[in-house]
Amino acid sequence: MTRHTIQLKINEQTRTISVDARKTLLDALREDCNLTGAHAGCEHGVCGACTVIVEGEPVRSCLMFAVQAEGKTIRTVEGLAQGGALHPMQKAFTEQHAVQCGYCTPGFLMLTVAALEKTPDMDDDALREVVASNLCRCTGYENILAAVRIAADDMRRRT
């Protein structure tokens, strides 16, 4: 077994933590960095509640070991709002009632933000396909889709 002292670049801050090799990025964020926005749902890759953005890609943080993220740029839901202003995706989720219990919400936000940053002009089928990657047990998805469509327009206007 090995223990590693690693530097993680999270939401534009560098943090140095010491973790066992077996610690997932999800647990390191929650337990060692006090960033509890990424949620632990299934812990085996199925639900997406733990989604964060690593080097621009949406990643299930329960399927990545923290040591593997050494030196990589990580974004979590805590870094989405800028100076008190909600990200367009957060705003749309609130206004479209895309949140019920909220357990899945940080994962959906990071998933959809990453996908739209990579491909801003996704058509509706592609958006549905992206949203189908994560599980929501409350909303029935229609309001999530409505929010993502609106945020997609908003994000395109801002760039």
Next chain:
Amino acid sequence: MKPAPFTYHRPLNIDEAARILADVAEHDGRIIAGGQSLAPMMAFRVARPQHLVDIDEIVALDVLCIEDATLRIGARVRHSRFVPGAIAGPTGEIFAKVMPNIANYSVRSRGTFCGSLAHADPASEWCALATLLDAEIIARSVRGERRIPVSAYFDGAMSTTLAPDEIIIEARIPVLREETRTGFYEFSRRKGDFAIAMAIVAFGVENGRITSPRVSVGGAEAYPRRIREAERALDGAAPGADAFAAAAEAAAAAVDPMEDAVTDAAYRRDIVRAATRRALEQAMQ
């Protein structure tokens, strides 16, 4: 659950990775590529490797290109790379048709093509495609390099002829001829779930007749295979409902379907029949 303890290695080149793996293979040391199958297995403690050799920092494994009519796919190439247009011609088309059916958007941004071949899940789309396209698996160890034809590669469900100290560094795939038509169909109960069965097909059409037909069926048996009976039913026939129905019937008859708690053999056989017919129909669209 949380994974059991292990020692983590992060080699920076292929030789170093092969050396480390040679040392740790006998202690269930393993390669980790995308981690999208291995990490869940470790979370369930179905896998408890004592060493992980992470090949994710080896830039030389990033290769994705066509050279001398051969598609080269390095061990760090992720599922999400196979978007439409990434690879030229009908070979690229079939990769792009298959890719969105694997898992989900986030898993595809980390999981790798070669990792899928190494994991050898019976329902792996890439394993079925590698079988269709006569892929060659390039395995590297301290003992040297070995080229394994896909026909001699799988030897059971999640089992291959790769030795514990061998790393797949690359898959090589002869590209399809320019006019080749391709089709893919799979059935799974939920979006992104593993398929109950799938079919991938490729063929040419010359003077109204099917030439060089290939049919690969995955998910039905312990590992994917070419179904020669279905290929024979297509060879030289006029493309259309009759030939496709005959090939679908031949595929359904040829497979020896796996059974599980919710899927019996007869049901899986039906899915093979439907998937083969629909893949063939798609190839004509």
